Amino acid sequence: MFIDKYFEEFVLGETRTTTGRTITESDIVLHAGMTAGDINSRAMTYGYEKLNFPEPVFIGDTLQVKVSISEKRTIRVDRATAW
Secondary structure, eight states, X not given: OOOOOOGXXXXXXXXXXXXXXXXXXXXXXXXXHHHOTTTOTTGGGGTGGGOOXXXXXXXXXXXXXXXXXXXXXXXXXXXXXXX
């Protein structure tokens, strides 16, 4: 789901819930290969260390993500190049 909004239109505290994603065996195999430190030493650079699964996830489970805007920052760019 893509929301067409400008930065100024986002409100602190605003929340969204993603559409569901049903987990397959392939998802589990792919995830295991991406996070196994012996196989992929860069695994933790993908942000996996920030994920929190309070309960086990099984094949056939449908997951949703709820996100909320807790902070907005404007970053000043003195010089930028667009390609």
